Amino acid sequence: xxxxxxxxxxxGRHLLGISDLAPDEITLILxxxxxxxxxxxxPIKKVPALRGRTIxxxxxxxxxxxxxxxxIAEKRLSADTLNLAVSTSSVVKGETLLDTVSNIEAxxxxxxxxxxxxxxxxxxxxxxxxSRIVNAGxxxxxxxxxxxxxxxxxxxxxxxxxxxxxxxxxxxxxxxVLRSNLLLLRKMGATVRVAAPRxxxxxxxxxxxxxxxxxxxxxxxxxxxxxxxxxxxxRMQNNYFxxxxxxxxxxxxxxxxxxxxxxxxxxxxxxxxxxGVEIASEVADGPQAVILExxxxxxxxxxxxxxxxxxxxxx
Amino acid sequence: MTYILRNGRVVDPANGRDGIFDxxxxxxxxxxxxxxxxxxxxxxxxxxxxxxxxxPGLIDMHVHLREPGQEHKETVASGVAAxxxxxxxxxxxxxxxxxxxxxxxxxxxIRDKADAARLARVYPIGAASVGSKGExxxxxxxxxxxxxxxxxxxGHPVKTALLxxxxxxxxxxxxxxxxxxxxxxTLKGDGVVHEGAVASELGLRGxxxxxxxxxxxxxxxxxxxxxxxxHVAHLSTAGSLRAVRAGKARGIAVTCEVAPHHFxxxxxxxxxxxxxxxxxxxxxxxxxxxxxxxxxxxxSVDVIATDHAPHHADExxxxxxQAPFGITGLETCVSLTxxxxxxxxxxxxxxxxxxxxxxxxxxxxxxxxxxSEGAPADITVLAPDLPVTxxxxxxxxxxxxxxxxxxxxxxxxxxxxxxxxxxxRNLAVDGLGAWPSASVQ
Numbered sequence: 001x002x003x004x005x006x007x008x009x010x011x012g013r014h015l016l017g018i019s020d021l022a023p024d025e026i027t028l029i030l031x032x033x034x035x036x037x038x039x040x041x042x043p044i045k046k047v048p049a050l051r052g053r054t055i056x057x058x059x060x061x062x063x064x065x066x067x068x069x070x071x072i073a074e075k076r077l078s079a080d081t082l083n084l085a086v087s088t089s090s091v092v093k094g095e096t097l098l099d100t101v102s103n104i105e106a107x108x109x110x111x112x113x114x115x116x117x118x119x120x121x122x123x124x125x126x127x128x129x130x131s132r133i134v135n136a137g138x139x140x141x142x143x144x145x146x147x148x149x150x151x152x153x154x155x156x157x158x159x160x161x162x163x164x165x166x167x168x169x170x171x172x173x174x175x176x177v178l179r180s181n182l183l184l185l186r187k188m189g190a191t192v193r194v195a196a197p198r199x200x201x202x203x204x205x206x207x208x209x210x211x212x213x214x215x216x217x218x219x220x221x222x223x224x225x226x227x228x229x230x231x232x233x234x235r236m237q238n239n240y241f242x243x244x245x246x247x248x249x250x251x252x253x254x255x256x257x258x259x260x261x262x263x264x265x266x267x268x269x270x271x272x273x274x275x276g277v278e279i280a281s282e283v284a285d286g287p288q289a290v291i292l293e294x295x296x297x298x299x300x301x302x303x304x305x306x307x308x309x310x311x312x313x314x315x
Numbered sequence: 316m317t318y319i320l321r322n323g324r325v326v327d328p329a330n331g332r333d334g335i336f337d338x339x340x341x342x343x344x345x346x347x348x349x350x351x352x353x354x355x356x357x358x359x360x361x362x363x364x365x366x367x368x369x370x371p372g373l374i375d376m377h378v379h380l381r382e383p384g385q386e387h388k389e390t391v392a393s394g395v396a397a398x399x400x401x402x403x404x405x406x407x408x409x410x411x412x413x414x415x416x417x418x419x420x421x422x423x424x425i426r427d428k429a430d431a432a433r434l435a436r437v438y439p440i441g442a443a444s445v446g447s448k449g450e451x452x453x454x455x456x457x458x459x460x461x462x463x464x465x466x467x468x469x470g471h472p473v474k475t476a477l478l479x480x481x482x483x484x485x486x487x488x489x490x491x492x493x494x495x496x497x498x499x500x501t502l503k504g505d506g507v508v509h510e511g512a513v514a515s516e517l518g519l520r521g522x523x524x525x526x527x528x529x530x531x532x533x534x535x536x537x538x539x540x541x542x543x544x545x546h547v548a549h550l551s552t553a554g555s556l557r558a559v560r561a562g563k564a565r566g567i568a569v570t571c572e573v574a575p576h577h578f579x580x581x582x583x584x585x586x587x588x589x590x591x592x593x594x595x596x597x598x599x600x601x602x603x604x605x606x607x608x609x610x611x612x613x614x615s616v617d618v619i620a621t622d623h624a625p626h627h628a629d630e631x632x633x634x635x636x637q638a639p640f641g642i643t644g645l646e647t648c649v650s651l652t653x654x655x656x657x658x659x660x661x662x663x664x665x666x667x668x669x670x671x672x673x674x675x676x677x678x679x680x681x682x683x684x685x686x687s688e689g690a691p692a693d694i695t696v697l698a699p700d701l702p703v704t705x706x707x708x709x710x711x712x713x714x715x716x717x718x719x720x721x722x723x724x725x726x727x728x729x730x731x732x733x734x735x736x737x738x739x740r741n742l743a744v745d746g747l748g749a750w751p752s753a754s755v756q
Contacts, residue, residue, distance in 0.1 A: 083553030096632040118634030119518035120588030139636065179518060203521060204512030 010308050014126050014133040017142035018183040027190060030152050032304035040299060043088055048266070049307050050079035054109040057083045058101070059136070065271055066136050066146075066296065070113050073302035079310075082109075101125055110309050114138075119176075130311050137176055146270055148178035149301040151188065153294050154225050157266050162189035167219040167261070168210070169251060170229025170278050173200045173240075177270045178229060182208045195219035195251065197241040216251050220260040227268040228253050228278045244277050248257040253279045258288065266290045316735070317355055319343045323363030323696065326370050329673050329685035336457025338369065339619075340692040343735035348686055364746030366700055370668045371686050372404025372693030374675040375397060375446035375645060376465075377548055377572060377620035379493075380406070380437070383424055384413025389625040389713045391437060392429035394645070396755050397623070397712040398435040399739040401645040402728035404693035405436035405683060406623075407675075409469040410447065417442035417453045426462050434738050434754065435731075436693070438464040438681055440494065443482045461572045465492035467548065470595070472498050472521050472530055480537050488545030492679060494546045497530035497555070498522075498596065502677045507636050509597040513582045519635060522597055524552035531555050535562040535569050547571035549622045551596035553606030560615045571646050572618035572677050575644060575651040576718075578607045584718060590631045590638035591718040592703050594624065611670065617678060619670045621648045625714030642717045646710045650703045651719070653726020657699065664699070692735040698744045701727040711755060731755075 011027070012020050021029075039047055055074045059067055067083060074081040086100060101112070111132045114122050119139030126133050137143040155161055166185055172178050172194055185192050186209035194205065195213040205212055213219040220226060231247060241247050258267070267279075267289045275281045283289060318340055325336040325348070337352040338345060341538040354360060363369060370390025380394040389397075391408075392684040398406045408425065410416035416425065422439045429437035441458035445451040447468040455466055466486050473495055486493045503526045508514045510521020531547055535558060538545035545561060550571040562569040576594065581601050584592045592598060624641025631638050652671070656662045662670075672695075683693045705722045707715035729747060731739035742754040 013632050040681035096629060098632055116634065118636045120635045123588045124590075124634065139518050140520070176518060179516070203510050203523075204515045207512035208516055 015144055015305055015309060016122050016126055016135050017131065018144045018180045018187070019142070020146050021187070023187050026148070026151065029148055029301065029304050029308060030155055032308060032315055033152050036303035036307070037297070037300035039303070040296070045076050046078060047076065048078045050074070050077040050310055051070070053079045053111065053310055055079045055081050055111045055113060055306070055310070056104055057081060057113045058104065058115070059083070059085050060121070061137070062087065063115055063136070065130045065151060066115065068299040069295070070136060073299050073306060076299070077303055077306055079306070083169065084233045097121060097124065099127055101129060105129055105131060111306065124176040134305060134309065139176065140174055140179070141176055142179050142180045143176040145298070145302050146177050147184040148305065149294055149298040150181055150268060151184055151269070152297045152301050153290055156297070157290065158224055159184065160256050164190040164224045165222055166190050166225040166227060167195070167223040168192060168227045168229065169195045169216050169219055169253065170237060171200050171231050172196045172229065173202050173206065174232065174235070175229050179208065181227070182210055185209070193219040193223070197247070197251065199240040200235070216253070216257060217260055220257055223261040223265055225266055225268060226253065226258070226261055230270065230272060231274055231278045233274070247309070248277055252277065253283050254283045255280065255286065258283055268294055271295070274282065317346070317357065318359040318361055319352060320356055320369060320694070321360050321362050323367060323369035325686065326368050326664050326668050327686040328697055329371070330668055330687060332686070333665060338686065338694070340732070340735045343692055345391045345686055345688055345690050347688055352727065359751070361750050362746065363696060364744055366698065367744065368664060368697045368699060370695050370697060371672045372683050372733065373402045373649070373671040373695045374405045374679070374681070374683055375403045375497050375621050375623065375648070376407040376618060376675040376679055378406045378408050378623040378624065378645060379411065379641070380408040380425070381625060382412060382428060387627050391425060392432040393711060393713045393737060394623070395429060395432045395434035395437060397643070397645040397710060397731065399456070399585065399731040400711045400728065401647070402649045402695045402697065402731055403435055403645060404695060404731060404733045405681065407438040407439060407440050407464060407679060409440050409467060410442040411469045411710070415442050415447050416440070417445050417447070417458070417477065419457045422458055422461035422463055427509070433736070435733060438462070438679060440465045440467050442466065443468045443473055443486070443493065447471045449478055452478070452481055452485060455489055455491055458609050459489050459491050464489065464674060464681055465494050465546070467494035469496055472500060474495050475532055476537060480541060483537055483541040483543040483545065487541060492544060492546055495530070495534050495547050497527050499526045499529045502526040503527065507593060507597070508585055509582045511582060512602055517585055517588070519585065524554055524599060524603065527552055527596055528554040528558060531558045535559070535567055538562070538569055539565065539567045544568035544570070549574045549577070549596055549620070550616070551577045551599050551607070552603045556606055556610045556615060558627050563615070570617040572620040573607050573611060573616050574620060574622045575648050576642060578604055578611065579651050579655050588635045589596065589718060590633065590635055591642055591716050593635060593638055593640055594622070594642050595640040608656070608661050611656060612666070616670070617674045618646065619652060620675070623647055625712055626716045627714060628716070631716045643710070643712050643714055644717070646712060647705055647717060647719050649697065650705065650724040650727050654701055654724035658725050692732055694732040695728065696730040697704060697726070698729040698741070699726050701725070701729070701744060703727040
């Protein structure tokens with residue numbers, strides 16, 4: 001039996017979504033992140049891998065943690081970085097997404113890290129742009145670096161992804177974190193159960209590789225990993241569920257409910273958390289929570305992605 | 316002026332004809348249809364190329380010509396040029412212009428532009444309510460007098476059941492057809508594509524097929540209550556078709572149309588986020604497409620209409636959720652119908668002519684739909700085996716928003732004749748070079 005040669009780089013020009021990555025590429029990113037994490041533990045947290053490269057963080061949607069995480073990752077790789085927060089409302093009505101980005105491209109950046117409120121925005125840009133594009137979240141579609149940092153965190157605790165039982169609970173409908181995680185976990189051989197109030201469960205979620213559960217208890221039963229998704233407070237106004245109080249009663253993660261998961265299960269959350277809505281503070285601050293570790297790993301994983309996409313020689 | 320269209324295969328279901336005939340056109344009127352007609356003195360002879368089919372002029376009962384108000388997308392003149400190049404001798408245009416066509420002034424403006432263009436006939440469709448706002452009944456009597464053949468609030472489903480009842484009663488009294496865009500706006504919400512596994516995967520907000528079906532059930536029920544004919548615009552789901560069939564079976568005068576993109580594409584086409592796959596109703600899954608094709612074949616679908624909806628490239632360059640709904644259709648309809656329905660074995664030529672000519676003429680109660688002696692000479696010559704490569708750059712519409720670029724299809728249009736005038740000639744068809752030149756070619 002022949003073993004395929006290990007991959008040494010990513011096959012695509014861009015990172016638009018987990019859907020574009022093969023399992024060996026995911027493993028490569030996670031392995032590279034191991035080395036990058038070590039950089040973050042040094043007294044001088046900087047390597048010259050991307051020296052002379054220009055990376056523009058183009059955020060059409062407000063973000064603090066993802067943008068900060070990318071920026072730190074870029075600086076640790078010695079890239080020249082520029083943050084542009086283009087609030088969609090300030091984009092002159094009628095100006096196309098492509099026009100906005102073409103203006104930035106005219107200044108010849110090497111990479112664009114793009115977040116946009118519209119699903120598919122990065123895919124549309126990738127058809128026209130010379131720069132490499134890293135999707136930092138497009139609408140309800142994908143948030144690939146979040147899924148990668150989640151996988152990295154799971155792997156560092158469990159030693160593997162294959163065979164893990166993952167429970168994901170919260171606003172499934174509006175979550176790009178969910179979609180990227182489902183794609184990644186399925187590719188890597190984990191199984192996923194999801195739970196949410198029925199109006200927040202996307203139609204056809206089974207086709208995305210998740211088993212929907214009616215209750216949080218059913219989803220948590222025997223889980224190795226429990227991932228809670230943020231409940232946006234305004235969802236209540238659209239009758240996705242009646243009240244935050246009832247949400248917490250039916251779907252909130254409490255210490256008691258955590259007892260249904262495996263004793264060594266870890267608790268994850270992409271942030272920002274609503275304490276007392278999707279997660280009780282006793283769990284969020286408890287020994288099983290790895291939420292701040294996810295944030296730390298986010299820098300390492302983003303360094304790995306940027307390095308693998310932009311560190312090599314241009315073809 | 317007199318000429319003879321000689322030796323064409325004539326498919327004219329309304330007159331029970333399918334065979335080789337000559338057609339004599341005199342002063343814009345079909346003078347005679349027969350075999351081996353004598354050639355009157357001074358008459359020109361136009362030999363119909365072998366393999367071509369002569370049919371009553373095709374009628375597209377659902378287009379958007381955008382004028383007045385959105386001339387950057389389409390004008391009446393460019394729209395009718397696209398129409399005749401697509402084989403259509405007549406189009407009915409929706410009232411969502413700017414201003415809305417809810418007055419005789421706008422209706423006459425559109426007709427004046429159409430008269431000046433002298434290509435396809437244009438039948439304006441008036442608004443059912445003032446400003447299509449769903450509040451006050453429009454002056455349908457005045458609209459009819461100015462030339463409207465139907466009323467619709469188009470992209471805005473007629474807002475309340477009570478108003479829809481009034482529209483049906485009042486328009487029915489005036490013998491004006493009522494057309495509704497059937498979609499429950501409250502269930503549609505902010506959806507942009509069909510709600511299903513593909514939308515969930517792509518993170519695009521969904522519109523369930525039931526939003527259409529609920530509204531069709533409402534309207535059919537009201538058509539039954541008022542005993543007034545009612546036409547469903549761009550029907551797109553299996554459930555909607557079930558509702559129409561059931562309505563017809565109960566004796567309700569309900570008819571419906573299907574757009575080519577709904578029998579050609581599924582929601583799988585959304586992958587890649589090409590905004591030219593965004594239209595309303597949205598592309599549906601295969602099961603719906605199969606049901607529509609079955610309905611087109613068995614007669615429960617009455618009409619193929621394009622919902623030709625031109626948008627400027629800049630507008631379609633927005634992100635998927637912000638780009639406008641709609642694609643052009645006038646210049647791809649015949650090729651898609653030939654390739655995907657006729658040559659695929661789902662329908663025969665007779666049925667194609669019923670769907671594109673006989674039935675729309677009957678439903679709109681306008682001239683055409685038959686090659687009868689004494690009728691205005693609105694004639695389409697089709698080339699069923701012509702290899703066609705769809706290219707936006709060679710189309711006549713001002714807008715290029717369609718998802719069929721580069722498609723290679725079998726079947727196209729050879730020539731279009733309106734009021735006896737040769738208005739379109741396709742020089743890619745062998746033999747048409749010998750015909751007189753046309754305004755569009």
